[in-house]
Amino acid sequence: MPEAKRPKGPLTIYDVASRAGVSIASVSRVLNGQGSPKAATRERVLTAVAELGFVPDGAARALSNGLKEVVGVVFRRGDETPFPHEDESFLFIDVIYRGIDFAARRRGFDVLMGSVGFNDGNVATRVAAVAGKADGLILHDRMISSTSIMRLASMLPVVTLAGTPTRGAMNVRCDNEAGMRELVRHMAVHHGYKTLGYLSGRNDSPDNHARAKAIEIEAAKHGARVEPGDWQGDYSAAGGAKVINALVDSGKKLPRAILCANDQTALGAMYALARHGFSVPEDVAVTGFDDVPVARHLHPPLTTVRQPMQDLGATAFDVLYSKISTGKSEADVVLPVQLIVRESCGCTAGEDGA
């Protein structure tokens, strides 16, 4: 063993200091570029650091200067739903992560993931654990009660994603209502469909209600009718399929077009429709929402509304960062969405907005 064996435990700044023959303060200064150490000192410290392979402890650093350089992100993540293709559909979360990650990297921050399953018990505990390890928090819609959000927000900056602004926290979201209106317009005006159905998302999602209302209003404006009845999905493919199955079994007549709350739901709906012998879009047009990666690979390719997921993540980070570093914040940021016309609405190929 060529190097002298280190006597004990993890390497600290003291080990570096004694090896370099300087004080810990100098080591710290060299490592952080503070002050103006003499070239010789810097040299010796750097050498010692390299030889030892020293990496300063982030916790100690964070404790000392009050900055962890970490943002926490907590999402719900599916609990392994084995619906065909569904493994991929959750990837929109990953795209958001990627956006956060890109933005964070620019500032030297790292991203702490703390996802929880849909059925996990004490979400609040998980969130708190992540919050304690971060300088700021990005939370998905409906993770915890707005009371809890307010409380958290009193300890550290919080950004909610795709939710409604909560007192004390910031929010970043897409303009889903505008997207939904544009979609309805496309269906009702361009295609002239007169009967629409909204295959909804989880009932506890405010976003879901907003979309439903947007459809209602826009449809009325263009003389289309929204089918009433039990169209309650849950944002999952299985949920979408179940609704369609129930509908078909009940013998009711299907509307000319079914607008789904998200792409997963559309996936399940199309799957169920195909099994019952309906063809999309000839018999029933179907649309999604989100534009997850698989959307363009479905048969037929799914007409949907693209949410700029990556931007969403990046923006969330930027908003959070500016709050962390300057204390300034924008309470509610809204990003535009884009209608992606493919074939499931009845249009013909070649219009993929990708």
Add this chain to the structure above:
Amino acid sequence: MPEAKRPKGPLTIYDVASRAGVSIASVSRVLNGQGSPKAATRERVLTAVAELGFVPDGAARALSNGLKEVVGVVFRRGDETPFPHEDESFLFIDVIYRGIDFAARRRGFDVLMGSVGFNDGNVATRVAAVAGKADGLILHDRMISSTSIMRLASMLPVVTLAGTPTRGAMNVRCDNEAGMRELVRHMAVHHGYKTLGYLSGRNDSPDNHARAKAIEIEAAKHGARVEPGDWQGDYSAAGGAKVINALVDSGKKLPRAILCANDQTALGAMYALARHGFSVPEDVAVTGFDDVPVARHLHPPLTTVRQPMQDLGATAFDVLYSKISTGKSEADVVLPVQLIVRESCGCTAGEDGA
């Protein structure tokens, strides 16, 4: 404002203590379930915590008890290559993350992402930053030199993914050679193809060389020939397409089957072949490696070898965790892969292994 305004800065355990009328030690004990505080004490502390919305500082905790409950993960992440469909192809990283995340959750750990772009400069710095904030590190193959890995490994447990074991670090990988052999056997024996090409990955990847050699050997064993020449790809779709274009332009005769180093490369290759009027698999069979989500949506669906990415991530975490908590480690863990026969090899539909 109903609550008394907190005088300054962030809430600490002292604030909770004084509000509850107990000492900080008691607060800590209640919060951590250590000792056996009297019910009354516990009650008062819990109340104070709830009223204040207190979240203990993770850095201080980590510093104090030497455990951050964080694993760092550093990957290379694509720098926005705008090849069609390629955005999705990088998702295999996300699947690994998911595996790590699931496994970490079970142990109350969180995952710190610290990806770097392929062209980012000081990777070592990024890695060090993440290392300092974590109890253990998961690194993708070829992130940093093996010397650096060894040095890092002397500070904290390190697991490399899909690499070759480095002295001091642990490694988790898939049995790619076996997968490649099985694939070659399928092509040479089942389909009887006599000429094969290997569209390789990055030249600096040991894994790539291992695959190349596995092909060589297995092909020879079954009387097939591996086409020599410049088949150097780089694991990207663009790289795959470029090789095919060059090949076709040079007027050389294509082999009967092209085995690609990974799915992205296959994607690019198929794209290029189509543009030159070759049909897959009739004129040339193409196979991938990895089984990324889009693989089954290509035309024709891609025959490939599935690496259990999620398991890979989960296993990496588990290995790391056992090292962190017990000090024990397994130096090299090998996971089995699975041949996924679809249509791009010449088989007919209905055999999707999904």
Add this chain to the structure above:
DNA sequence: CGCTTACCGGTAAGCGCTTACAGCAGCCGG
């Protein structure tokens, strides 16, 4: 040649938490 000024580098305090240790009740048995 002695004093000022500037510049480095070292010492020590403190970040918020955990926990060893000590102290103080209340309780038992003697």
Add this chain to the structure above:
DNA sequence: CCGGCTGCTGTAAGCGCTTACCGGTAAGCG
């Protein structure tokens, strides 16, 4: 009725680092 327990609770040390503050040294100047 008191010593010794037992069972909580409080005090204080210390985790590894940053940085305010101060002392020492060397250079500059009269």
